[in-house]
Amino acid sequence: MNNDELQTWVDRIRAGEVRAVARAISAIENGTAESVELLKALFTFSGKARVIGLTGSPGSGKSTLVDQLAREYRKHDNTVGIVAVDPTSPYTGGAILGDRIRMQAHHADTGIYIRSMATRGFLGGLARTTADVSTALDASGKDVILIETVGVGQDEIDIVRLADVTIVILVPGMGDDVQSIKAGIMEIADIFVINKSDREGADRVEKEIRAMQSLAMREDKWNPSIVQTVATEGKGIPELAAAIEEYERYLDKQGLRLKKKISNWRERIVEMLRESLLQRLTREQLSDEQLKTYASEVAEHRRDPYTLVDEIVGNFVKK
């Protein structure tokens, strides 16, 4: 790809052309060499979107909630990008199907772009890929980017942590008492949503969150709000949008938004360095064949892996 082609691609993305954006995201997912060139060019035009991360267990009504929130933003003439990260088995293909169904629901609306990322094993990890996709959507002019993940693991936590605002979705009576929910997830919530709040137990969940909150004060002194919703009926959605705005105002008033971004970028840069170093090594010095030979030697205890790694690295980096 020459510079002119790259420039045309960038222009088309900035104009919000769906096919150019889709192609960018695929390139990012595949970690192609041109995706890096593209991201370098797009970065300048990013940084304007509000990035909101939402996480919740399967069955928490996450997708419906995200769709409703997108509609709410559309009502106020904000364009919306949705990145749905659901790292399930390649066998299920559920995400791709769901994508199509969701796309159809917003069919007539070009102000919403939805993309699912269902595959594990992206070069550089899911969190980095998601962040880069978010950069591309941002540069494409989307005002709001909603990133949704299934809140089951560290990967998912890493993904939503990169957002400006992180929302954790709970539901009453799912057997996941607040107590038993992974502590790591409770701690990242800037806002709690209790979805399906017409079910019995919504108030109990709220009480449990409050009880938990009373135990520990956040470093930024923010007391996460709790919003009850019934996403299928659109109930509580304007309240959720208001809560998001309230938190963003808090971030800005306290000068915390930049602080948060710096801390996020610090981690992202380290992650990018980690991947980039390995990529250079495997591309320039350590062939797959060689790696397999080493693995055999180690597996047969003919070679100690710790010394091996020291040697490979020693030969690769400057003294």
Added chain:
Amino acid sequence: MNNDELQTWVDRIRAGEVRAVARAISAIENGTAESVELLKALFTFSGKARVIGLTGSPGSGKSTLVDQLAREYRKHDNTVGIVAVDPTSPYTGGAILGDRIRMQAHHADTGIYIRSMATRGFLGGLARTTADVSTALDASGKDVILIETVGVGQDEIDIVRLADVTIVILVPGMGDDVQSIKAGIMEIADIFVINKSDREGADRVEKEIRAMQSLAMREDKWNPSIVQTVATEGKGIPELAAAIEEYERYLDKQGLRLKKKISNWRERIVEMLRESLLQRLTREQLSDEQLKTYASEVAEHRRDPYTLVDEIVGNFVKK
């Protein structure tokens, strides 16, 4: 630490001295420079233990099952090392407490060593740390190493995948239908355990696993066995031990054990390289101060991170 001191430490570990082993594990967790020297020395003496990984949701009775399995091995005069990985919040400290309680249960028995690893953020990741700890326990002469994790995320999958035998623990009526369980976890099981099988629904869970198995044949042609247990009463534990042995015999008969080890080492070496490269970079060229400056510049959009990473890496590696 000079060579004599290192040698003494290695000797004491090989003799199975609890304090020497505990000190080794702490050094590995902290990623100290001496831990690498130690691992180089210990590696030669490892590779004899059978490594068994067990994963199950919170509430699946995983720890009880692991304890019972350890007792079973002790009955047959095998020494056992248990590594319990439960990446919960630093606030809870539950793991350390649990550790002590479990240690007391095996108090009189020096043939069992239990160690919990509860903290995230180990240098080099939890999977690598766990594997290195397993190497140390192996070199200390333990015949069987049981690695237990909470099966909630990719980290946990990565950990148990490194074992020779991987066991996934399910329970009836936990609301986690086989269908809804993370596909990634179902696929790594060499053996399924349905614990708390005196509860209603155990046979239904078994049927669901069978139905799922009929959909896809494993590459190694192994058809994972299913064992029903009631760990609190010791029921099904000898059967589980037998199932493990059956799978190990299958591995050996088909020449799969070495193949599995080679494939595991391949991934471990890549992971070790990734970490080692980053460590060298941050130690020798990229100070924390400098990184923070870069992060600020990127957060304020005064610098594009993709070009930055290219530059840092370009300056660090040999042409």
